[in-house]
Amino acid sequence: MSSSEPPPYFNISPDEALRQLAPPTGTAGFAEIAQACTQGRNDLAGRGLDAKGSKSLRLFSTWEITKYLIPVAPAHFRRVLRQNESLPQGRSETAGGAKWFTLDEVLRLRAFFAAEGSKSKDYQPYRPKNAAAKIVAVANFKGGVGKTSTCAHLAMSAALDGYKVLMIDLDSQGSMTSIFGGKVEDEWQTVFPLLARHYAHTLQADNQRRLDRGEAPLPLDDTLTEALTVRTQDIIQKTHWPNIDLIGAQLNLYWSEFQIPVWRMQSRGWKLWDALTDVLQDDGVLQAYDLVFVDTPPALGYLTINGLSAAEILLVPLGASFLEFDSTGRFFDMLHSTFQSIEEGENTAARALGRPEMGFEWDAVRAVITRYDGGQQAEMAGLIQAYLGRTLSPYRQDFTALIGQAGESVNGIYEADYRDFNRETYTRGRATFDETYAAFKTLLLGIWRREELETLSEAG
Numbered sequence: 001m002s003s004s005e006p007p008p009y010f011n012i013s014p015d016e017a018l019r020q021l022a023p024p025t026g027t028a029g030f031a032e033i034a035q036a037c038t039q040g041r042n043d044l045a046g047r048g049l050d051a052k053g054s055k056s057l058r059l060f061s062t063w064e065i066t067k068y069l070i071p072v073a074p075a076h077f078r079r080v081l082r083q084n085e086s087l088p089q090g091r092s093e094t095a096g097g098a099k100w101f102t103l104d105e106v107l108r109l110r111a112f113f114a115a116e117g118s119k120s121k122d123y124q125p126y127r128p129k130n131a132a133a134k135i136v137a138v139a140n141f142k143g144g145v146g147k148t149s150t151c152a153h154l155a156m157s158a159a160l161d162g163y164k165v166l167m168i169d170l171d172s173q174g175s176m177t178s179i180f181g182g183k184v185e186d187e188w189q190t191v192f193p194l195l196a197r198h199y200a201h202t203l204q205a206d207n208q209r210r211l212d213r214g215e216a217p218l219p220l221d222d223t224l225t226e227a228l229t230v231r232t233q234d235i236i237q238k239t240h241w242p243n244i245d246l247i248g249a250q251l252n253l254y255w256s257e258f259q260i261p262v263w264r265m266q267s268r269g270w271k272l273w274d275a276l277t278d279v280l281q282d283d284g285v286l287q288a289y290d291l292v293f294v295d296t297p298p299a300l301g302y303l304t305i306n307g308l309s310a311a312e313i314l315l316v317p318l319g320a321s322f323l324e325f326d327s328t329g330r331f332f333d334m335l336h337s338t339f340q341s342i343e344e345g346e347n348t349a350a351r352a353l354g355r356p357e358m359g360f361e362w363d364a365v366r367a368v369i370t371r372y373d374g375g376q377q378a379e380m381a382g383l384i385q386a387y388l389g390r391t392l393s394p395y396r397q398d399f400t401a402l403i404g405q406a407g408e409s410v411n412g413i414y415e416a417d418y419r420d421f422n423r424e425t426y427t428r429g430r431a432t433f434d435e436t437y438a439a440f441k442t443l444l445l446g447i448w449r450r451e452e453l454e455t456l457s458e459a460g
């Protein structure tokens with residue numbers, strides 16, 4: 001802009017402005033806009049899908065496997081493959097070119113090295129025997145702070161590392177579900193029926209007491225009756241990652257936010273915060289996975305409360321800016337009052353009945369700086385560090401252009417083919433998410449080890 005030109009908001013003609021204006025929008029206008037978005041979304045989401053309309057995961061090269069996935073030197077890797085014809089041999093695009101493998105094949109190779117290779121190497125990630133899956137929730141009521149990105153990347157890193165992962169999407173926006181190519185028709189393929197089932201069991205127990213007192217039982221409506229037949233396994237879907245499964249979300253899941261308080265009014269004794277934990281436990285899901293990641297909506301509603309109380313590790317992403325720090329502080333304040341009021345309610349009743357009191361407990365709670373720009377935010381990040389101390393994860397996840405830049409069907413660093421990027425950009429982008437995972441894994445292993453030692457000392 002030359003200095004002689006007026007700023008763009010001067011000299012706007014009302015008549016010209018009117019000419020550009022469309023007629024007012026009514027309610028139906030939203031439907032039209034939504035329709036246009038759905039059309040666009042489906043077109044975009046359809047790109048890069050296979051013939052069955054499913055997502056597929058890219059292949060992994062020998063370079064990537066030996067650098068990032070299995071701790072073995074490339075020459076040794078090739079030798080072991082040559083000597084064991086029954087192992088996956090990979091495929092190459094040109095004669096004598098680099099060999100590429102599916103993740104399933106990588107997992108088989110890793111299992112082979114773990115069984116046959118040097119016992120001093122970490123071919124398989126640590127996990128105490130018989131330990132239940134660790135549940136990790138990612139939450140912050142501030143929107144757009146990187147919850148879903150962090151959650152998805154941690155899940156993918158953990159899967160590449162050899163863990164078996166279940167994702168639970170509690171956000172009716174369904175971003176995590178899109179990332180993993182989930183197909184969700186309605187609320188019956190979300191956690192909704194699981195929560196309903198938990199409530200239905202409470203109502204049945206209440207009704208038994210009503211009958212014992214000679215009172216009329218409350219009827220179970222169609223929704224509750226049907227929910228009684230749903231098991232977690234029925235709604236878990238496979239994804240294009242061989243070792244990541246998904247419980248998806250969709251707009252209708254939001255209905256739970258209205259339904260849950262109605263149920264709670266009807267049955268005061270319903271421990272709604274235990275619903276998700278109890279159902280996962282009762283259905284044996286926690287024995288079938290190593291890690292469960294829960295992505296939550298940017299709100300502290302009933303679904304988030306359920307996710308947070310099921311979680312043993314709570315991660316709270318935030319950007320290193322004043323506004324995000326400020327609102328994250330309020331989020332912790334809300335967590336305190338929400339869980340305290342649940343504890344008070346429960347413990348008042350428990351004391352009256354002479355029963356033991358309850359209290360929520362998390363193995364670890366960590367704030368995680370995301371989208372960090374070292375050039376602009378070092379001072380703010382330092383301040384946040386000073387105020388939060390050990391609650392802040394030691395690693396700051398950098399802002400990286402790799403996110404959002406990859407193709408429509410590709411989500412994040414681990415799904416992207418490194419050949420599509422400048423090697424330097426790729427290496428730096430990947431490093432920041434690898435470090436985010438390393439900080440998380442340190443936390444996880446510490447917690448698992450603590451439990452393992454406790455079990456040993458109890459047994460001995």
Ligand SMILES: Nc1ncnc2c1ncn2[C@@H]1O[C@H](COP(=O)(O)OP(=O)(O)OP(=O)(O)O)[C@@H](O)[C@H]1O
Nearest residue numbers: 143144145146147148149298371398399400403404
């Ligand atoms: N490390 C990063 N570098 C660059 N962009 C990032 C990074 N992490 C997240 N983003 C981008 O920031 C935006 C918000 O991220 P994301 O959707 O993960 O946030 P969210 O907290 O889950 O949002 P919501 O509150 O809506 O659920 C997205 O466009 C995402 O691609």
Ligand SMILES: [Mg+2]
Nearest residue numbers: 147148171175
């Ligand atoms: Mg999100």
